[in-house]
Amino acid sequence: MKYLSITFLTIVFASIFWTSCDKIEEPYFKPVYTERITLSELVADASNIDESNYNDFINTCSAYNNTLTMLILSGNTDIAGNSSEANSIVSMLSINTQDSLAMFDRKTVNGLYGVQKSFWNDALNNASSQQTIFNLSIDGSLNQSTQTFAGEVEVRCTNGYQTETKLTLYVVRDSVVCNNIVCNNVLTEAHELANFSEFRREQSETVDLNIDLSEYNNLDLISMIVVLTNNSNYEILQASEQFVSGITFTRTQNVLIEDFTGHLCGSCPRAHEEITRLHDLYGHQLIPMAIHYDPSGYFTSVTADYPDDFRTEIANEIGSSMGVQFNPIGYVNRIGSYSDKTIDFPFWENKFLELKNKEAKAGVVIDAIRNSNLLSASVYVKAFEQLDTLVKIQGFILEDGIISKQTDYNAYPTDIEDYEHNHVLRASINGLWGEDLTEVPFAQNSIVQKEFNFTLDQNKWNVENLTLIIIIYNDLTREIIQVESVKL
Amino acid sequence: MKQILTFFLFVVVSTTLVYAQETNTKGILSGNLQVDGAYYTDSLSQSQRPEGFGINSYANFNYNYGKFTAGLRFELYQPPLMGYDTKYQGMGIPYKYLSYKADELEFTVGNFYEQYGSGMILRSYEEKTLGYDNALEGVQLKYNPFKGVYLKGLFARQRNFWDYDGLVRGIDGEIVINDALGIENTELPYLSIGGSFVSKYQDPQNTTLNLPGNVAAGAGRASVVYKGFNLSGEYAYKINDPSADNNYTYKNGQGLLINATYSTKGFGVYLTAKRLDNMYFRSNRNASATSYLINNPPAIAQEHTYSLSAMYPFATQANGEMGLQSQVSYKFKKNTPLGGKYGTKINVSLSKVYDIRRDSLDEYTAIGEKGTLGYNSNFFALGDHWYTDFNIKLDKKFSNNFKGSLTQMYQEFDNNIFHVGGYHHVIYSHITVADMTYKINNNNAVRLELQHLYTKNDKGNWAMAMLEYTVSPHWFFVVWDQVNYGGFGNTDNIEAFDEIEHFYNFSFGYTKKANRIQLSYGKQREGVVCAGGVCRYVPAYEGFMLSISSTF
Known part of the structure; x- marks a missing residue:
């Protein structure tokens, strides 16, 4: 009996001790979050885009500071330039272009990528309040003689990220007239820049950019949007934009x-x-x-x-x-x-x-x-x-x-x-x-x-x-x- | 001066008080007093001790009355002697306790020292020569429910100079199987097993790392004694404990210690094997040196007492080390060719210590990179060689009046690891020590110690002679000189002195009953003092030293 009680006591003490200890699982470093830029995308059929939908979309987005907008106009249209990129996104994410659907960082709502108009504000609010561990910066400029936009994109991860990611550049164009409305930020080209199998803490990757823009006649209307997406669920982890005309901010105090x-x-x-x-x-x-x-x-x-x-x-x-x-x-x-x-x-x-x-x-x-x-x-x-x-x-x-x-x-x-x-x-x-x-x-x-x-x-x-x-x-x-x- | 007066006043008053108590009751008072003072005459010491002197002093008082024991220790460092941490500066009573033994249960409140097993996960002790003291302050219970079963538990803070800080909790159980089962046949193997758990807590708040608040270590041990054989072992395990020691890595720590001895009349074999990996265990993760250590794994190398053999001493590397120490002693019988008239003792000892092998986790991660699992380590693979000590010691009694010993030692010492002085390579040395004692008559004895250290590294060669004359029972006189003559371009250390340097010492002492007083003057070389694998650097100094000790 006494040995039983000793054994029992030992087990009790040992388990109290062992469970009271803090076993730390990876990651050991606390994630360092950086500010998130959300990409809001309106998906529509080019020949059938509705002006009130477009305006609502722009109004919804303009209420948020750190959001970029992009218009994905699918269907066969000459106006929107090469829309095959738009079509491939639409088919990849199986979005019905006839509805007024939008995506906010391509997060799914009830399993669907396209978000109904009545949920736009909630979805954008949700997306833009998410934290991110990725920094994206575009540092490029237009070479006037060759009409190419050259430079580099830097992706920096402040914490480890094990999922495969993809870096994509979208060329978007302003002042596209579509179904009698003037649309801005219309997707015209997509360039897959890189795939990353994983990111380690504080790892940064630089990808060279060399985008030929000679087919555009007004380069002031062109901007570049770079997004980093999760390859398994297509979710956008971070986005960044640079106008081709090249805004460079200096820290010089005037x-x-x-x-x-x-x-x-x-x-x-x-x-x-x-x-x-x-x-x-x-x-x-x-x-x-x-x-x-x-x-x-x-x-x-x-x-x-x-x-x-x-x-x-x-x-x-x-x-x-x-x-x-x-x-x-x-x-x-x-x-x-x-x-x-x-x-x-x-x-x-x-x-x-x-x-x-x-x-x-x-x-x-x-x-x-x-x-x-x-x-x-x-x-x-x-x-x-x-x-x-x-x-x-x-x-x-x-x-x-x-x-x-x-x-x-x-x-x-x-x-x-x-x-x-x-x-x-x-x-x-x-x-x-x-x-x-x-x-x-x-x-x-x-x-x-x-x-x-x-x-x-x-x-x-x-x-x-x-x-x-x-x-x-x-x-x-x-x-x-x-x-x-x-x-x- | 005022503080010293206060101190003496304190001693007098407390003695009187306790003495008064003693006369009224049947309690027992015991204790001791130690005062070590130095007056420095060299400029380096005077720059570090502007007062010109240093004093380390302490007095222990223990009072026992039946089942009750109480005690305290007064300490004074005003300022501490050269080589002792100046954080000790001050005086006070950092150690005091009350203890009561109620049949099977014994409890202590206040300060206490404790060791679980071999000390791989908990060892609280003090070593005055090192200025080391990690006393615990809290409550301790010891329970002995049945014969052969010993349970201990504690909940305490740790001493760090004059403060108590950190939080340590521990339990330990030991079962002496033979006693517990009532086996009284001494022919059977004598078995005991034990286990302990220790956990510490520190606020895990940190901006960059996910830190554990509670960190635990556990250890299991067993020993068997059978006739002349004694085999014992302890295995310790510690969960993730990112700390300054391991560059905030999360690898679990482990330690293994195996001791095997065999002894019979005139012959003994001793073998120890040890492996430590990430086994620093402190109650403050940012601490370094000897602060806040909860554990203290035993040292694996032989500890030397002769001045030159102890010149390059081994220090335990709890971050990772594996080693082996073996020792064989044999006594040649009297009246044999080797034994002579009085017999000859020979002692051969070998210690070898290596780093553990560390491999990077993957191609991206540096070994020991902060915020990772640190490294992979093959349990059986050896890393860099750090330390070898091979020595043979002969003890011979030539006549009733004359005895002597001769030691020859070869040592390899990686000073990149142990940092004795500013030399950063491996030191290879050969050391010879002859120690002779001649008893002139019943009251007078002379002892002569001759030592030599040969090396082409660091500061080069050393020689030492020491003569000690004792007039029993009261007086003794000692004079020695250590000579460093190794430089002159003969060593690979360009900073070695190109001149002969003497480090001499004259001292005499007087002992009467339990009191001892010693006065000396000398020049001390810089060096490292070690005990149990823990070391302390002592700078060179010159001056007068006074030491008074008393026990009661």
Whole structure:
């Protein structure tokens, strides 16, 4: 009996000990997740695509930040280019093109790849909230002479992944007219880039790209979507997009110097000279803006001798809100306290030098086209690091080379008849304080695209001499995060 | 100085208190006191001990009254002697316990030391010469329900210098089969079996790795004694324990130890084989050196006491080692050609230690890569050779007054593994030691020790002579000189000294009853002190040393 009880006790103790221990199964490393880009795909018959379906699809997707869209138009159509790729996807995933079905990262819902319209939002919400262990980046550029898009795609796995994967590149085209509607991001070509049997932790693979685009006549309409798919269930693990025209974001911190001036301000040409000197010295990284604003109203007043009116509502707003008491004075990237950002012009250079070598938190690329007096601009903003406060975006129209009168105490007589006024702020393209760029937070490495359309005042401005400036700024501090300018 | 006064005050007060208690009851007080002080005269020591001196001191007090025992140890390092970790700086009572034995059950609260089996999964002990102490603090139960059955359990934290940290839980059972079954026939084999489990817990929170919070190790052991034969073995197993020791790999650890001995009058054979793989077991996965060690696998190499034979000492490599130690001793009988008038003892010993063989898991993974299973290891395959020690020792008594011993030893020592000094190659050495004692009369004896170490590596050759004169029962005088004369381009170590260096020591001591006082002056070479496979580096120093010890 006593031996039985000892044996029993031993077994009990041993099992308590053994079960209380933590046996760790692979993977031993905790997965490191990276941000997911979702690919949302609308599948339709090219000859039968429904406009309301298309619009609903675009609206559903536009509510999400990190989603790319692609239109899979199947059927025999010349309009959509080579649609055999679309047909093969449709048949592979057995999708009925007559229904309004979409796919979000090609995840199945109730065993089917095509998702009914009523579930689009839920399915996209589900897909875009999934984590991923893959980083995908396209680094390519267009070779103008050969009309090939060459570069490389890098796949990096932050954790081990044992399933076989496939890397595919889709060429998509904008402005495809199909069944009388204009469709964007229409799949025209697919290129299988590579197959990977497995990924080990921190393994990265680089695949060369060399895509012949010579058959397309407008390459601005072409973009590349690269997806990494799970080979067994076709699910998309990560997606990435690059426009052929090639958006490259740089981390160079550009600096906006806002010079508050007035045509009757006799000391102001000193500030103009300084800003010209700085602009010549530092080039594009320094972006000047002349704001005709005097809190007393005197220096900017319109008189019989000074008939040109440089005053604007936007100049008034910028000047009065951030501490301008006299002229000349300026803001340098609006650094400073919330209500006073003024810096005397002799100190602009110091401030600029202080800022210029910092790594910008965001990059801005402007793709603007002026068609006579119509401005249409696509602005892409990429966050290099996560921005946790509300970020706003605002666009300004500046005019160079305005020949008009200016008071200059250094001149004799003090009135200069044919003074050249440069970088004169003429208008804001989206209100007095711009608009919200994106939701808070603005996730690291995410890219936001904003479209602006603006009618330029041909009667008042010389549209040949205009510049578009885009600023993005922190709404909490009003400090400028990044600024970019482009001549129109 | 104030602190030293405090210390002495403490000693006096506590002795008086305990003494007072002793007079009123029939309890037994026992204990000891050790004070080691040094006054350093060289500049290196003075830079490391700006006070100019070091003192290590401790006093143990144990009080036993019937079934009750209590004890404490006061320790003082103000500052610690050269070569001891300066984290010991300070004084206090880090060790104190209360223990009660209620028939079959004995329990201890407070601090205690414990060892399960051979110590492969749990061994808590202290070794003052190493400055090593991983005492446990918690509760321990020992239960002896029947004759021959011993059960033990503990739940404790571990000492790390002046702190107690970590969490260790363990149980151990041992059954002496002959006793348990009531077999009293001594002609039969005497069998015992045992087993133990130890687990530790540490918060597994970590940003990059999936870490285990509870890590357990288990061990089983058996021994059989039959006539002159004694065979015992222990196998230990440890589950995934990613730690700084194994570069955070998840391979299970295992250890095997087999001892076989045979002895009869005048003849003895001893054989040990050991294999360890990933068997560091600490209650803190980020610890290193000797901190937070729960286990302490026994050393496989012979431990040497002569100064030059111990110059390149073996240290246990719990991350992986396999080795063999064998020893044969034989006593030639009196009045035989080899035995002479008083007999001759010969002792031959061989130790060989290798690394275990490690193979990469697959073509992508480096051996021991973090966050993997580490490596594959064939249980029987040998890795690199690390250590060989072959020695022959002769003990001979020439007359009633004169006896001596002669040792010849050959050693191969891979200093890339053991790191004694800054030399990074294999050290091949031949060591000769002659030890002679002559008793002049009943009270006076002279001992002469001559040692020589020959090597073309590291610092080159060494010679040493030591003369000890004892006047019983009170006085002894010792003088020695160690000479390093190996350099002059004769070694492959370009950093070897190109001059003769003397490391001398003069000391004398006085002993009366249980008290002993010793004063010495000398210059100590840098070196490594080892005990049980655990080693401590001691830098070179010069100065006066005072040592007082007392037991009561």
